[in-house]
Amino acid sequence: MRFVTVSGPPSSGKTAVILKTVESLRQRGMKAGVVKFDCLYTDDDKLYEQKGIPVKKGLSGALCPDHYFVSNVSESFEWGKKQGVDILISESAGLCNRCSPHIKEILAVCVIDNLSGINTPKKIGPMLKSADVVVITKGDIVSQAEREVFASRVATVNPTASIMHVNGITGQGAFELSTLFADEKTETDTLDGKSLRFSMPSALCSYCLGEKRIGSKYQMGNVRKMDVDNG
Amino acid sequence: MDRQLILHKPFAELLAEMPFAGDFFESQGLEAPTASVKDFIDNLTDTQLEDMGIEPSEFLNNFFTFLEAVGSMTEKTSVISSLTITGGINKKGEDENFELEIKAGEIICIVGPTGSGKSRLLADIEWMAMGDTPTKRRIKINGADPDKSWRFSPEHKPVAQLSQNMNFVMDLTAREFVKIHAESRFVQNPDEKVELIIEKANELAGEKFDGDTPVTSLSGGQSRALMIADTAFLSKSPIVLIDEIENAGIDRKKALDLLVGEEKIVLMSTHDPILALMGDKRLVIKNGGVAKIIATSAKERENLEQLQELDKKLLELRNRVRTGDTLEEI
Ligand SMILES: Nc1nc2c(ncn2[C@@H]2O[C@H](COP(=O)(O)OP(=O)(O)OP(=O)(O)O)[C@@H](O)[C@H]2O)c(=O)[nH]1
Ligand SMILES: Nc1ncnc2c1ncn2[C@@H]1O[C@H](COP(=O)(O)OP(=O)(O)OP(=O)(O)O)[C@@H](O)[C@H]1O
Ligand SMILES: [Mg+2]
Ligand SMILES: [Mg+2]
Ligand SMILES: [Zn+2]
Ligand SMILES: [Zn+2]
Numbered sequence: 001m002r003f004v005t006v007s008g009p010p011s012s013g014k015t016a017v018i019l020k021t022v023e024s025l026r027q028r029g030m031k032a033g034v035v036k037f038d039c040l041y042t043d044d045d046k047l048y049e050q051k052g053i054p055v056k057k058g059l060s061g062a063l064c065p066d067h068y069f070v071s072n073v074s075e076s077f078e079w080g081k082k083q084g085v086d087i088l089i090s091e092s093a094g095l096c097n098r099c100s101p102h103i104k105e106i107l108a109v110c111v112i113d114n115l116s117g118i119n120t121p122k123k124i125g126p127m128l129k130s131a132d133v134v135v136i137t138k139g140d141i142v143s144q145a146e147r148e149v150f151a152s153r154v155a156t157v158n159p160t161a162s163i164m165h166v167n168g169i170t171g172q173g174a175f176e177l178s179t180l181f182a183d184e185k186t187e188t189d190t191l192d193g194k195s196l197r198f199s200m201p202s203a204l205c206s207y208c209l210g211e212k213r214i215g216s217k218y219q220m221g222n223v224r225k226m227d228v229d230n231g
Numbered sequence: 232m233d234r235q236l237i238l239h240k241p242f243a244e245l246l247a248e249m250p251f252a253g254d255f256f257e258s259q260g261l262e263a264p265t266a267s268v269k270d271f272i273d274n275l276t277d278t279q280l281e282d283m284g285i286e287p288s289e290f291l292n293n294f295f296t297f298l299e300a301v302g303s304m305t306e307k308t309s310v311i312s313s314l315t316i317t318g319g320i321n322k323k324g325e326d327e328n329f330e331l332e333i334k335a336g337e338i339i340c341i342v343g344p345t346g347s348g349k350s351r352l353l354a355d356i357e358w359m360a361m362g363d364t365p366t367k368r369r370i371k372i373n374g375a376d377p378d379k380s381w382r383f384s385p386e387h388k389p390v391a392q393l394s395q396n397m398n399f400v401m402d403l404t405a406r407e408f409v410k411i412h413a414e415s416r417f418v419q420n421p422d423e424k425v426e427l428i429i430e431k432a433n434e435l436a437g438e439k440f441d442g443d444t445p446v447t448s449l450s451g452g453q454s455r456a457l458m459i460a461d462t463a464f465l466s467k468s469p470i471v472l473i474d475e476i477e478n479a480g481i482d483r484k485k486a487l488d489l490l491v492g493e494e495k496i497v498l499m500s501t502h503d504p505i506l507a508l509m510g511d512k513r514l515v516i517k518n519g520g521v522a523k524i525i526a527t528s529a530k531e532r533e534n535l536e537q538l539q540e541l542d543k544k545l546l547e548l549r550n551r552v553r554t555g556d557t558l559e560e561i
Contacts, residue, residue, distance in 0.1 A: 027365070098284075100284075114400070115400055118401065118411075121258070122258055122259075122260060125284040126284040126285060129259075129284050129285045129293075130284075130285055130289065140396055141396065141398060141400070142396065142398055142399065142400055143394075143396060143397050143398060143399055143454065143458050144392060144393060144394050144396075144458060144462065145408070145409075145412045145458060145461050145462075145465075146399055146400065146401060146408075148412060148415060148416070149401075149411055149412050149415045152415035152416070153258070153415070155297075155300065156254055156255060156258040156297065157258045157259065158293065159255075159293050159294075159296040159297035159300055160292060160293055160296045162382075162383035162384075163383065163384075164383070172350075172354065175364060175365065176358055176382070179363065197285075197286075198284060198285060198286065201281070224278070
């Protein structure tokens with residue numbers, strides 16, 4: 001089975017792009033399934049179901065959704081195999097810019113949109129920096145020049161990625177994206193033993209462990225202080 | 232590019248040769264190295280390593296890729312003397328049965344009803360289709376298959392596209408906006424280019440505008456004029472694709488002259504008879520396929536002059552309405 005991780009900021013167009021790409025994959029005779037990871041709420045599973053796409057959803061609740069993703073991705077992969085799909089796509093909302101679901105040797109896609117502002121590429125960290133493919137959406141809303149400026153900012157942050165423009169509404173560019181999803185290089189038997197592209201924050205601070213009181217004496221573990229005296 | 236050499240060179244020296252090297256560090260949210268890049272990587276603290284958001288080996292690989300990409304962007308683009316489209320199939324699966332070679336300096340128009348597939352044909356060219364799109368068309372450049380790597384590197388694609396939408400969401404003045412665009416293309420002397428673009432845009436626009444106007448306050452015609460001048464002077468691409476420029480408010484003839492420049496290949500989808508006759512040939516699209524290729528005849532060219540007279544007349548009337556004149560005599 002082929003596997004692709006799709007990540008990106010909330011509402012950047014991940015579902016829209018995946019839906020259109022799955023349509024193109026179908027035209028090539030490939031069957032796709034989706035696992036959707038989110039924090040508190042998502043309706044995306046219904047959108048996938050409507051299109052007859054096998055879908056599984058997981059809500060992380062109070063946990064960072066990417067931590068929850070790694071803890072469950074192997075099982076999701078096995079679920080996909082049971083569904084008999086040719087390609088499994090994971091969609092995860094990058095709510096925490098520090099974490100990223102991308103796995104070594106697995107096609108990693110980051111979806112960001114033209115409306116998010118030209119400094120956004122600098123802000124979103126490993127999810128964008130370590131992606132193989134960056135999909136830029138909502139190009140229909142801005143001028144050609146603005147699209148180019150945005151794409152060049154993305155290319156500076158991640159110069160090795162393939163950058164593609166996809167319109168999540170009309171599907172323009174989705175066919176082109178599907179050629180990358182369909183590539184045999186994304187074929188894999190198991191995720192066990194594979195590793196993340198970039199480690200997630202490891203150390204915990206006292207607040208992670210339930211501390212509520214404010215002040216230095218209550219803080220333990222991995223604590224970083226901002227410099228308020230200088231500058 | 233000698234990676235070892237770059238790695239060990241004091242960063243200040245590297246900056247003198249490649250001023251854009253600093254942009255990469257800035258984009259990663261890092262301070263520029265004080266000594267060499269090697270020294271920088273070797274002495275990263277744990278906090279810095281975490282903040283980098285990427286493994287150091289990948290970081291370096293990205294850094295070199297970036298330097299190479301920008302380096303090659305400032306090189307001259309190769310000469311393109313012809314583009315060939317080989318027909319595929321229409322929406323019903325019937326053969327299109329045509330091959331068209333377009334030479335540098337030619338303007339080809341694409342006409343057809345809404346939804347017939349004009350934008351798809353432009354998309355086939357932009358994607359350098361090799362029988363692998365729904366239309367199964369093939370594109371050749373200078374008689375040979377195009378370089379596949381173009382597909383994913385917008386900065387190397389020999390194709391510039393001017394699309395239907397001219398909106399802006401950035402909160403910048405016209406001057407700042409064009410400057411940022413010029414910088415993103417690493418053009419030489421951006422300030423000169425910026426002034427030229429604003430001047431030329433003003434020649435196209437019905438209403439003049441100032442470089443200090445926020446782009447979000449430009450009228451539809453002014454934005455269009457700005458984007459046309461921007462494409463004409465910032466893009467080095469020898470192939471220009473235009474998806475409908477007819478909107479009122481700009482001088483279409485001047486706009487086309489600007490865009491075509493010297494020795495470019497222009498493909499333009501249009502519903503406008505004047506623009507259609509300005510082309511050397513026009514492709515008539517029906518049901519997703521090229522149904523007919525019409526060369527603009529001498530008779531049509533004559534008629535074009537008449538059409539332009541009509542158009543000028545209409546423009547005059549429009550200006551009179553705008554300035555509060557009555558149209559009792561026309
Ligand atoms: N105009 C325009 N709208 C788009 C485009 N792509 C997506 N949208 C719209 O943007 C909104 C969000 O898109 P989604 O696909 O739900 O975004 P998402 O990233 O899956 O969102 P979450 O899963 O909630 O994080 C929807 O209303 C889409 O219709 C595009 O290319 N152009
Ligand atoms: N030969 C073809 N085979 C299959 N699908 C096609 C073919 N040609 C076009 N299409 C599809 O038909 C749809 C309409 O085409 P397109 O958007 O290019 O129309 P258009 O002529 O540009 O319309 P408009 O004038 O409204 O802009 C698109 O989804 C496109 O992918
Ligand atoms: Mg979604
Ligand atoms: Mg169109
Ligand atoms: Zn996290
Ligand atoms: Zn904590």
